[in-house]
Amino acid sequence: MTSPGEQMHALVERLYPICRSLTGDGVRATLDIVGEYLPLRVHEVPTGTQVLDWTVPQEWNIRDAYVADATGRRVIDFAASSLHVLGYSVPVSATMPLAELRPHLHTLPDHPEWVPYRTSYYQPDWGFCLAQETLDALPDGDYEVRIDSTLEDGHLTYAEHVIPGRTADEVIVSCHVCHPSLANDNLAGIAVATFLARELAATTPHYTYRFIYAPGTIGAITWLARNQERIDRIKHGLVLACAGDPGRLTYKQSRRGDAEIDRALRHVLRESQRPHRVAEFTPYGYDERQYCSPGFDLGVGSLSRTPYAGYPEYHTSADNPAFVSPEAMADTLAVCREAFALLDRNRRYVNLSPYGEPQLGRRGLYDALGGRSDAKEAQMAMLWVLSLADGDHTLLDIAERSGLSFAVVAAAADALHRAELIKE
Template identity: 70%
Template structure:
C-alpha cells in the first residue's frame, strides 16, 4: 500500500462511530477484512477477564440538542465526537443552565470539539466547541440520545502471517476511537500495509500477529483469553499516532533493553527520532508490560500520546495525517521486521587471528589502499564479535554499521564456511 492508499483507508474509516464495543468496531473490522483476513472473536458482556468484566455493548443511532426553532445546535450526525462515548439513552427538554454540567468544551481551544467517554459510570453528555457553547441562548433545548446499552459482546480481531517459527512478533492497534484520524486510524492503516508487505515477501521466520482491539479492556480481554500463548511472544509493539508529521518516537518496553528495544532504536538511529523510557501510561503497552506479564512490548508512535494540540479533539481529522508520514512509519516498521528476521548469533569457525579473506574471494586483493570499504569492515566486525555472545544486531550496534550490511557480510562469511549459526 502506498501512503495515498493508507490515507484513503483512514478517510473511509473516519466517519464510523467506534467505541470499546458495538457495531462501529464491527464495521471497521469488516473494512479492514477486505484487505486482510481477520479472525474475529466476540466476547459476551459479563465475561470476567483478569481484574475486569466485559461491559455492556453500546450502540447509537442518533443524538442532538435542538434549539427552540428545531435547529440541531449539537448534532451527532455532523460528528460522532459530539456525544460522550457510552452515553445512556435520554430524551427531554432542558434549559441551558441544567444542561451545562453535561456539556464538555475546550476553553483554551475554543474552535475544537473534545473527545470524551464514560465507559464505567452510566451517564450521558455532549461535547461541543466553546465557540458554539458561547453562542447558545438560555433555552429550553430538546435533547435526544438514541443509544442502547445492553448485554452484547466485545469484539476482537486478529490477523496472522504464519512463519517458520512459533515465536511471534505482535503488533497491536487500538480500534475504539470514533472520528479521530491519527489516534488511531493511521495506526490501523499502517498495520494493514505492514501485514500485506510481510506476507508478500514470502514466508517469514517469525510468525506475525496483528491485533485490532479496543484499548485497555480489549487488550485485557485478549490477554485473559490467550494466557497460555503469551510465552510465544518474542517481540511486541503497540502502534498508534502513526500519521502525524512529527518525528518517530519509540517508548521502550518495561524491560528497557529487550531485543525489540534494541531493534527499534537501531532502525531509528539514522532518522530524526526520540526515544522515551517506559512509563505505565499511554497505550496498551500498559497492559502488556504489567508486572505479571512483563512482555517485551515497546510503543511506536510519531508524536506520542497527548503530545500534540489536536490530540483527542476534532482537530485530529484526516487532514492532520499525511501519506508521507504513514509511509515513513511503515518503512521504519518494515526495517524493524528486517532486523528481527535477520538477527542471529553466529560462531566464528576460524577465530584465531583473522581468516584469510582474500583467498576466499571475500576481500580486495590489492592492499595498501587507505579507503576502508564498509563491506570488508562489516566482515571483520562479524568475525571479531561472533564468539557466541553477540548477535548480528549487537554487531551492528557496536560497529555503527547498518544492520543490512552486517547481515549481508555474515551470510557471505557463512557461505564461505567461516561462520556457523550458534545453537
C-alpha cells in the same frame, strides 16, 4: 495506481466517520472495512466475561443523538460528528433548560472552535461534546435532549490477522480501534498496521506475526486473558498509535528498556538519520501498558509520531484526516518494515575458525592487493562478524559495536556463512 501512503490515507478517510467505541457496531464496521484489505479473524466476547481483573462491559450502540432548540433546530447533532456524544452515554430523552443541560456539555475553552472527545466507560453518565463557540451562542431556554443509545448485554469485538513464520515464535503488532472520529488516534495506526501486514504476508518471515485490532485497555486485556498460553512465544511486539501526524517519530521503549525490539528501533531510527526521539517506558499511554504489565513484561514498545497528548489536536475534532498525511504514514510504515526486517534477521553466529583470522583472500572475500588503506565497509563488516561471532553477540550487537549498519553486517554474515566460516 496510488502509493501506499495515499492508500493508507484513503483508508483513514473511509474509517473516519464511523462512531467507534469500546464495543458495538462501530468496531464491527471498522473491522469489516479493514477486512477488505486483509483477511481478519473476528472474535466476539460476551458481556460479563471475566478477563484478568476486568469484566467485559455491556455493549454500547447509538443510532442518533442531538440537542435541539425550541424551534426544533439541532444545535448539537451526532450525525455531523461522532465526537458530539460522550462515549458510552446512557439513553436520554428529555427537555430541560440550558442551565440543567450545561453540566453535561463538554468544551475546550482554549480551542473554542474544536469539539473535544470524552467518554464515560465505567460510570453511567451521558453528555455532549461541542465547540465552546457553539455553546457560547446558545441562548437560555429549554432544549430537547435525545440520545438514542443502547447499553445492553452483547459482545466486545476484536480481530486478528496472523502471518505464519518459519517458527512458532511470535511478533505482535497491536493497535486500538475504539476511538471514534479521530484520524491520528488511531486510524493512522490501523492503516499502518494493515499495510505492514499486507507487505509481510507476501513473505515467509522467520517469526509468526500476529496483528491485533482491539479496543484500548479492555481489548488488550481481553486478548491477553484469552491468549495466556501464547505469551511465552511472544518475542517482540509493537503498539502502533498516532502514526500519521507531521511530527518526528517517537519510539517508546518497553518496560524492560533493553528488549531486543528496543534496540532494534533505536538502531533503525539512528541509522536512518531521521529526526526522532526515543522515550523511556512509562506505565501510561496505549496498550503497551497491558503488554508490559509486570506479570507479562513483554518486549513490546510503542511507535508513534507525536505521542499521545503531545499535540494540541489530540482528542479533538482537529484530529481529522487533514491532520495526517500519506507521507507521514508511509514513513512510519518504513520504519516498521526496517525494524521487523532487522528482528527477523537478527541472530547469533559462531566463528568456525576463531583462532587467528581465517584467510579471507583464499576464499575470494578479501581484496587481493595489500597495502591499501581504504578497508572497505564490507570487509570491515566481515572482520567484525568474525571477531564477535562467539555465540554471545547478535548481528545487532555487532552492528552497534562496529558502528556499521545492520544491513551491512547482515550481508557480511551471509557471505561468511556461505563460505562456511560461521554457523548459526
